Amino acid sequence: MNESKLETNRYPASRIVEVAKALSSDVRVRILEALGDKPMSVGQLAEALGIAQPTVSINVQMLEQADLIVSSQGANREKICAVTCRSIFLELPAKPGEGLQRTEEIHMPIGMFSHCSIEPTCGMAARDGSLIGSPDDPRAFYMPERTEAALLWFSGSGYIEYYFANPMPPGAALDELRIRAELSSEAPSFQQDWPSDITVSINDLPVGTWRSPGDFGDRKGKLTPDKWRSGSEYGMLTEWRVTATGSQVDGQAVGATTIDSLGLAFNRPIRVRFEVKEDAEYPNGLNLYGSGFGDHPQDITLSFVRYTEA
Numbered sequence: 001m002n003e004s005k006l007e008t009n010r011y012p013a014s015r016i017v018e019v020a021k022a023l024s025s026d027v028r029v030r031i032l033e034a035l036g037d038k039p040m041s042v043g044q045l046a047e048a049l050g051i052a053q054p055t056v057s058i059n060v061q062m063l064e065q066a067d068l069i070v071s072s073q074g075a076n077r078e079k080i081c082a083v084t085c086r087s088i089f090l091e092l093p094a095k096p097g098e099g100l101q102r103t104e105e106i107h108m109p110i111g112m113f114s115h116c117s118i119e120p121t122c123g124m125a126a127r128d129g130s131l132i133g134s135p136d137d138p139r140a141f142y143m144p145e146r147t148e149a150a151l152l153w154f155s156g157s158g159y160i161e162y163y164f165a166n167p168m169p170p171g172a173a174l175d176e177l178r179i180r181a182e183l184s185s186e187a188p189s190f191q192q193d194w195p196s197d198i199t200v201s202i203n204d205l206p207v208g209t210w211r212s213p214g215d216f217g218d219r220k221g222k223l224t225p226d227k228w229r230s231g232s233e234y235g236m237l238t239e240w241r242v243t244a245t246g247s248q249v250d251g252q253a254v255g256a257t258t259i260d261s262l263g264l265a266f267n268r269p270i271r272v273r274f275e276v277k278e279d280a281e282y283p284n285g286l287n288l289y290g291s292g293f294g295d296h297p298q299d300i301t302l303s304f305v306r307y308t309e310a
Helices: 013-023 026-034 042-049 053-065 138-142 144-148
Strands: 008-011 069-073 079-083 087-090 103-108 115-117 122-126 149-154 158-164 176-184 196-202 205-212 236-242 247-249 252-255 270-276 286-289 300-305
Touching (some): 013 053, 026 053, 122 138, 122 144, 144 149, 176 196, 176 270, 196 236, 205 236, 270 300
Parallel strands (some): 008 087
Antiparallel strands (some): 069 079, 115 158, 176 236, 176 300, 236 247, 247 252
C-alpha cells in the first residue's frame, strides 16, 4: 500500500466548503471507496461502479481539485487515479471571514438584471441563437424569458444594472472587488471600427470607463451558436477592479473610487451597472455576452478578493 494513504490531509478553514462539496456526492464517495486498496484508471472505475466514463471523469476532477485524489498517466496513456490519504482534518473557522476562500466569486447570468434603461435598437437572444421577444422592442427586457438571455444589446446610451449578494460576513476585511464581462459596441449588423465608451459603476460610484474598439462580426464567436446570423459575434473580456487605493480597467489606473468608499454591507446588495452615458464621447451602445455566446465561457463575474487569510 502506498504510504501516502496513511497520512492525514489537513485543510484550513478556507477550504471547508470546497472539501464538503467534493464529499457531498454518493458517486464521489463510491469512487473513494473503489480506490481504497489500489489505484485504478478512469475506465476501470467506470466498469467497477457501473457508471458512464464521462460521469466518472467529471467527478474525479472535483476530487482532484479538493486534493482527495491524485492522477497520473499510465503506460497506455490512460488516467490512473489514487487516493491521497486515509483521513482528513478540517480546521473550523474561528473568526469572521476565516471560512472563506481568498477569492469568492459570484457568476451572474446576463439576463438576471434588476433594472435597465434602453431604447431601440435593442434585443436579446437565447443560448440557441433564437430571439427573446421581438427585436427592437424594449418590452422584451421585462419578459420573464429574459432570464434565459445569452446575449443582449442596445444602441446609443442606456444601462443594465445587476444586484449581487455580498458573501462577506460582518467584520471580514475585503481588499479588492473585481468585475469581469465580455462586451463590445453595438452597430447596425456589425462594424469593427465602432468605438463605444462603456462605464461600470458600483453602488452609484464610477469605477471606470472602457472604450470598446468596435462591434465584432468578422468571424464566428467561439461559443456563438450557428443559428445566430445577426452580426455581433464576440466581444472582449474586460475587467474592472476596485482596491484600497483606487479603481482600474484592465490593469490601468482610472479613478479614485476605493473599496472603503463603496459602502459595502453584508445585508445590502451590491449594485453593478454597465452604462453608456448620454454625454460619452462615443455613445455607441453595447453588446453583453453570456456563457453561451462570444469567445469566453462565462457570465458576469464579481470576485471578492482578500490578499491574506482573515
